[in-house]
Amino acid sequence: MADTNVALIGLGTVGSGVARLLMENADRLARHAGRRLVLRQVVVQDLKKPRDVRLPAGLVSTDLSRITADKDTQVVALLMGGVEPARTIALKVLESGKDIVTANKALLAAHGEELFARARELGRSIAFEAAVAGGIPIIANLSQCLSANQIQSIHAILNGTSNYILTQMEAHGASYADAVADAQRLGYAEADPTMDVDGSDAAQKLAILAHLAFGAHADWEKISRAGIDTLDLADMRYAKELGYRIKLLAVAQLTAAGLELHVSPTLVKLGTPLAEVRGAYNAVSVVGDSVGRVFFSGLGAGQMPTASAVVADLIDMAVGRAAITFRTLEMWSATAPRVPISDFQNVAGRYYLRFHVADQPSVLAEIAGLLGKQDISIASVIQHEDEAAGVVPLVIMTHNTTEGAVSRALAAIERVAFKRGPSVRMRVYN
Amino acid sequence: MADTNVALIGLGTVGSGVARLLMENADRLARHAGRRLVLRQVVVQDLKKPRDVRLPAGLVSTDLSRITADKDTQVVALLMGGVEPARTIALKVLESGKDIVTANKALLAAHGEELFARARELGRSIAFEAAVAGGIPIIANLSQCLSANQIQSIHAILNGTSNYILTQMEAHGASYADAVADAQRLGYAEADPTMDVDGSDAAQKLAILAHLAFGAHADWEKISRAGIDTLDLADMRYAKELGYRIKLLAVAQLTAAGLELHVSPTLVKLGTPLAEVRGAYNAVSVVGDSVGRVFFSGLGAGQMPTASAVVADLIDMAVGRAAITFRTLEMWSATAPRVPISDFQNVAGRYYLRFHVADQPSVLAEIAGLLGKQDISIASVIQHEDEAAGVVPLVIMTHNTTEGAVSRALAAIERVAFKRGPSVRMRVYN
Numbered sequence: 031m032a033d034t035n036v037a038l039i040g041l042g043t044v045g046s047g048v049a050r051l052l053m054e055n056a057d058r059l060a061r062h063a064g065r066r067l068v069l070r071q072v073v074v075q076d077l078k079k080p081r082d083v084r085l086p087a088g089l090v091s092t093d094l095s096r097i098t099a100d101k102d103t104q105v106v107a108l109l110m111g112g113v114e115p116a117r118t119i120a121l122k123v124l125e126s127g128k129d130i131v132t133a134n135k136a137l138l139a140a141h142g143e144e145l146f147a148r149a150r151e152l153g154r155s156i157a158f159e160a161a162v163a164g165g166i167p168i169i170a171n172l173s174q175c176l177s178a179n180q181i182q183s184i185h186a187i188l189n190g191t192s193n194y195i196l197t198q199m200e201a202h203g204a205s206y207a208d209a210v211a212d213a214q215r216l217g218y219a220e221a222d223p224t225m226d227v228d229g230s231d232a233a234q235k236l237a238i239l240a241h242l243a244f245g246a247h248a249d250w251e252k253i254s255r256a257g258i259d260t261l262d263l264a265d266m267r268y269a270k271e272l273g274y275r276i277k278l279l280a281v282a283q284l285t286a287a288g289l290e291l292h293v294s295p296t297l298v299k300l301g302t303p304l305a306e307v308r309g310a311y312n313a314v315s316v317v318g319d320s321v322g323r324v325f326f327s328g329l330g331a332g333q334m335p336t337a338s339a340v341v342a343d344l345i346d347m348a349v350g351r352a353a354i355t356f357r358t359l360e361m362w363s364a365t366a367p368r369v370p371i372s373d374f375q376n377v378a379g380r381y382y383l384r385f386h387v388a389d390q391p392s393v394l395a396e397i398a399g400l401l402g403k404q405d406i407s408i409a410s411v412i413q414h415e416d417e418a419a420g421v422v423p424l425v426i427m428t429h430n431t432t433e434g435a436v437s438r439a440l441a442a443i444e445r446v447a448f449k450r451g452p453s454v455r456m457r458v459y460n
Numbered sequence: 461m462a463d464t465n466v467a468l469i470g471l472g473t474v475g476s477g478v479a480r481l482l483m484e485n486a487d488r489l490a491r492h493a494g495r496r497l498v499l500r501q502v503v504v505q506d507l508k509k510p511r512d513v514r515l516p517a518g519l520v521s522t523d524l525s526r527i528t529a530d531k532d533t534q535v536v537a538l539l540m541g542g543v544e545p546a547r548t549i550a551l552k553v554l555e556s557g558k559d560i561v562t563a564n565k566a567l568l569a570a571h572g573e574e575l576f577a578r579a580r581e582l583g584r585s586i587a588f589e590a591a592v593a594g595g596i597p598i599i600a601n602l603s604q605c606l607s608a609n610q611i612q613s614i615h616a617i618l619n620g621t622s623n624y625i626l627t628q629m630e631a632h633g634a635s636y637a638d639a640v641a642d643a644q645r646l647g648y649a650e651a652d653p654t655m656d657v658d659g660s661d662a663a664q665k666l667a668i669l670a671h672l673a674f675g676a677h678a679d680w681e682k683i684s685r686a687g688i689d690t691l692d693l694a695d696m697r698y699a700k701e702l703g704y705r706i707k708l709l710a711v712a713q714l715t716a717a718g719l720e721l722h723v724s725p726t727l728v729k730l731g732t733p734l735a736e737v738r739g740a741y742n743a744v745s746v747v748g749d750s751v752g753r754v755f756f757s758g759l760g761a762g763q764m765p766t767a768s769a770v771v772a773d774l775i776d777m778a779v780g781r782a783a784i785t786f787r788t789l790e791m792w793s794a795t796a797p798r799v800p801i802s803d804f805q806n807v808a809g810r811y812y813l814r815f816h817v818a819d820q821p822s823v824l825a826e827i828a829g830l831l832g833k834q835d836i837s838i839a840s841v842i843q844h845e846d847e848a849a850g851v852v853p854l855v856i857m858t859h860n861t862t863e864g865a866v867s868r869a870l871a872a873i874e875r876v877a878f879k880r881g882p883s884v885r886m887r888v889y890n
Contacts (some may be wrong), residue, residue, distance in 0.1 A: 064788035165751040167605030175597030177492040178771030320768035321595035328754035338750035343606035356495040
């Protein structure tokens with residue numbers, strides 16, 4: 031069978047990993063693909079930058095036209111980050127008649143609709159397994175393996191950096207700042223980890239999963255999100271006392287009112303699969319109406335897990351499966367049926383609330399009263415003595431209520447005289 | 461796009477579920493497949509048997525030739541169990557020019573090579589996602605999504621009946637016999653659960669997974685296996701005391717000496733994903749050289765989870781992906797590279813051993829001596845007082861050794877005078 035010629039754009043961590051797989055495991059990949067995948071061209075922005083992989087002389091250049099003009103290259107792995115110039119380059123690659131495999135979730139979250147429409151016009155395909163959850167093949171599982179199902183919910187840990195930080199805080203009692211510094215030292219967090227720890231990265235990935243599973247067109251910037259950057263070790267201890275562990279959970283849940291989408295630190299019951307996901311691992315728990323609950327976990331980032339996903343897509347492109355999937359699913363198509371996104375204020379759930387209050391009589395009664403005004407009833411309470419004299423932390427687990435009711439109750443509690451510090455609220459997933 | 465016409469052979473639990481999905485969710489499936497899947501024919505052995513689904517008059521018959529002679533039927537879901545007449549029917553269906561989707565693992569374990577060779581000769585395809593691990597799409601994940609990897613190991617819970625029984629025994633302190641009776645009452649176990657509880661069912665599935673992941677041609681009857689039917693509640697208590705839970709684990713592990721394949725009750729460390737798999741769930745933990753560890757869990761059997769897998773295969777057949785995968789992978793091909801199967805006696809690991817011994821001096825020293833003669837060193841010991849006067853259970857966790865060494869040591873220990881009952885041995889998975 032004829033070879034499939036592949037080009038890479040970007041030779042950072044993931045690009046180097048893909049190049050290594052293509053060169054060092056050529057025979058094995060040929061066996062799995064029924065043909066050879068030949069690395070023909072690599073285009074980078076800076077030839078002088080040190081690289082993680084040794085490539086034959088003449089393979090690497092800074093000239094995109096060497097790829098777009100090469101009639102014998104069929105597939106391009108677009109492995110640079112960021113939105114521009116990745117978007118412009120992707121359009122040029124499609125227009126030159128080549129298919130694209132990409133790991134760039136920011137690009138898809140921002141311009142998926144445009145890129146997929148252009149690919150369809152040109153009869154080209156785009157595959158993006160590596161864009162979400164690294165080594166977990168969640169894109170293929172949602173778009174193919176579970177295709178007999180109406181997906182009902184997705185609960186996922188999609189940011190490995192945050193999960194690593196949470197695991198370190200919990201296991202070693204490290205502060206948030208120390209855990210971040212540790213993650214940076216080990217390469218799990220970037221110098222500026224904002225997008226990872228504030229929930230933005232998880233929201234971008236959730237937007238992509240929600241589109242695949244529900245046909246929802248969600249602007250990721252409008253997905254309600256909270257990060258782990260405001261978490262306190264005290265909350266981890268209280269969570270444990272209540273039988274939970276805190277995870278940055280990305281949720282897509284189909285209800286009669288539409289699709290709920292949100293990302294936030296959430297109390298997850300100990301002993302359940304999501305609670306046991308440690309370190310830099312990601313996980314996705316999917317409920318389908320036929321299959322029931324299916325759970326996936328694996329490394330969410332890193333050179334070789336992501337390269338594994340990119341190369342699986344390259345093989346799918348080479349054998350023709352990716353083109354079929356792309357044509358069949360009409361992803362990001364303007365004509366696809368749309369699912370309305372629920373108003374976040376109406377999203378239901380149980381909540382963990384923590385207040386710092388003056389150690390004086392009737393405080394609990396007053397807070398319970400303010401919660402009660404919003405029809406929020408209390409499931410359990412923890413009150414321990416605190417180190418700061420005269421101030422006690424008060425932890426409340428609620429019964430089922432809504433985001434809106436909790437927000438209104440907390441606004442009222444903000445105004446009481448006995449309050450001594452900021453309140454904490456987290457969703458609870460049972 | 462043209463419809464795809466589908467026929468079913470067998471209308472038991474799974475067949476009824478598939479028929480329901482095809483009829484009740486036709487629009488949704490059409491959206492996921494880009495064309496309609498139309499149920500044209502159902503063939504059963506007994507028209508009078510009560511069924512779980514209502515079908516239009518005229519759809520059901522006992523006449524296989526109504527399917528094989530129908531030029532407009534493209535795919536047949538072969539959903540009857542057992543080896544014959546399923547094998548003969550499968551050959552007739554292939555010879556009539558139709559592709560096959562099946563959930564019949566016994567058929568594939570016994571005659572995969574013959575059926576796949578015949579399909580290749582005839583230009584037809586066979587898909588079998590539902591044959592292993594029910595709703596977990598492990599076939600697609602091993603054959604497509606992880607195809608960039610050399611798979612290094614598979615550790616899996618592949619029999620939901622056994623896992624349900626183990627979970628009941630552990631959670632409620634139920635005896636093996638009571639847990640089996642309970643599983644039978646709830647429909648998780650058949651009237652004769654032998655194949656489920658003795659490890660045979662898991663060995664059949666392991667043979668299929670090992671073929672996909674390693675190209676190993678393993679006769680499932682030659683896979684070393686032990687079942688849960690000899691387990692004692694006491695062992696569950698000791699396992700827990702040592703920080704483990706007992707699971708019926710199917711293992712395929714690549715080593716320098718070849719591929720290790722075995723099924724046995726195994727101590728799995730508490731808090732790890734496999735240990736937390738409860739009830740009728742299955743799970744598969746796969747390590748690939750690029751992706752690292754990827755973990756999957758889901759319902760291992762049952763009407764709708766299995767039907768979900770069958771219908772995903774029907775969609776893959778309809779859109780053409782399944783034919784590509786079948787042609788590319790050359791499954792059960794005589795020309796595929798083969799992996800040698802290791803001698804089970806050389807398989808390494810740690811072991812849990814339990815002895816019933818007379819409560820007298822020097823017993824531990826003597827047992828330790830007999831283990832030491834086989835170079836087996838002891839990692840930890842539990843000895844509690846027992847209810848039976850004069851007899852104590854002695855539990856030993858070993859350091860790393862081999863199956864052969866443990867067998868030789870146990871044979872020697874069988875002959876000592878202070879032994880008071882049968883010994884127990886289980887592998888340990890860390």
